[in-house]
Amino acid sequence: MAGRQMDVLDCRGQRCPLPVIALARRLPELPVGTVLRVLADDPAAANDIPAWCRLRGQEYLGVAGADGYDVRRVS
Amino acid sequence: MAYLDAAAGAPPHPVARQALLAAQEDGWADPGKLYPQGRRARQLLDAARGAIADQLGVRADEVLFCASGTDAVQAAVLGFRAGATIVHSAIEHSALLHAVADRSAVSVPVDRLGRVDVAAFTAAVREPGVGVAALISASHEVGTVQPVAEVAAACAAAGIPLVVDAAQSVGRVPVPDGWAVLAASAHKWGGPAGVGVLVVHKGTRWVPPWPGADPAAPDQPGTRNLPALVAAAAALRAAGAEADAEARRLYPLVERIRTRVAASLDRAGFAVSSGSSCTSSTLRPSHVLEAMGVLSHGNVRVSLHRDTTEAEVDAFLDVLPGLVADLRAQAGVAGL
Incomplete structure (x- = not known):
């Protein structure tokens, strides 16, 4: 991750689909290549964040600790 | 209705x-x-x-x-x-x-x-x-x-x-x-x-x-x-006697819904809308959509039967894209 920013989007306490909407708003504001860590504790986020990445052609990197999901902007 | x-x-x-x-x-x-x-x-x-x-x-x-x-x-x-x-x-x-x-x-x-x-x-x-x-x-x-x-x-x-x-x-x-x-x-x-x-x-x-x-x-x-x-x-x-004819009638209507909904949602760039497939009593996403790895929100299930008419399907298709666009605008997610 050297030389790249790690942004964090804290969506804990929000019900899906709000975390995915927040992700969709935030990611385009970041430079291509940036990794965004989404924190979300709604159980549907574990399904919806990877699914959104696939639909939008962004890279889902996997879970990161409790309630964390890492997404890289690729386009 | x-x-x-x-x-x-x-x-x-x-x-x-x-x-x-x-x-x-x-x-x-x-x-x-x-x-x-x-x-x-x-x-x-x-x-x-x-x-x-x-x-x-x-x-x-x-x-x-x-x-x-x-x-x-x-x-x-x-x-x-x-x-x-x-x-x-x-x-x-x-x-x-x-x-x-x-x-x-x-x-x-x-x-x-x-x-x-x-x-x-x-x-x-x-x-x-x-x-x-x-x-x-x-x-x-x-x-x-x-x-x-x-x-x-x-x-x-x-x-x-x-x-x-x-x-x-x-x-x-x-x-x-x-x-x-x-x-x-x-x-x-x-x-x-x-x-x-x-x-x-x-x-x-x-x-x-x-x-x-x-x-x-x-x-x-x-x-x-x-x-x-x-x-x-x-x-x-009775259903058995009508099944083939109903299938021939309903499959094209289902295909029409698929094509039209997919086209309008695609054109508008929809990925998420305001629906939810969470089992209402548990708030957990549908295990079916989860197993498929697709978004568990923003889905509408439409299923037809022998009383469904082509006019009803067309009326549904006429209002759905506008309704979804309105809901997205109200939720402030229109451009996402």
Whole structure:
């Protein structure tokens, strides 16, 4: 991750689909290549964040600790 | 109001209404009794069982009646030995999943379209300790028709009995043979609610899971709603006669919905809308959509039936894209 920013989007306490909407708003504001860590504790986020990445052609990197999901902007 | 939720339950078929009223006149007595009213009820019960057996292409003594489709599918799996492992698809109805919650179970994944992985299913039923397998014939949430014949062949090769939950197929499309036990639900084919049908092929090592069931005549114990059974049989006969024509009429309408909805959602760049498939009581996403790896929000299930008209579908398609756009604008997510 050297030389790249790690942004964090804290969506804990929000019900899906709000975390995915927040992700969709935030990611385009970041430079291509940036990794965004989404924190979300709604159980549907574990399904919806990877699914959104696939639909939008962004890279889902996997879970990161409790309630964390890492997404890289690729386009 | 146009009703587009046939997967939850089809509107009653007109012949079901007629049969229900007629059977209420002389089908009210206990069919186990020998006085004339009881014998008349027995005749109606036997006729209903025979008609359903004919439609399903099975023997009348293989057809059992249950209090609901849920009871039928749960009894289908619970009639097998509790100690053995059950192999099932990841997208079975929750009624079945609840029934096997405290049993050893292997869940076989599905692809993005919700089709079960036949190779994985085949491998799973060959494992030691497996006693039964279960597959839904067509998904109640997304409509994907499952490869029942291929899975049945794999189960037969492994010597494992297959339970097929055919609630969404019976009365609409043929269900391939090769299963040991089949479960269905009359109100999915235009019969009344409260009629579950279980077919247990002869030679299956299945034991009625209900306390006090008579092994020789193992309908679910308790007085069945005989007029409803008669109506269910009449509706299935009628649905069976119309099934091909209805399929030819409805498939193009379903395709029209798919194409138009996908095109308008795609054009507007929709990925998420304000819907939710969370099971209302639990807030957990649908296990079916989860297994498919697709978004669990923003989905609408549309399912058609014999009363659905082309005009209703077109009216639905005319308003849906605008409604979704309005909702997205209200939620402030229009550009996402």
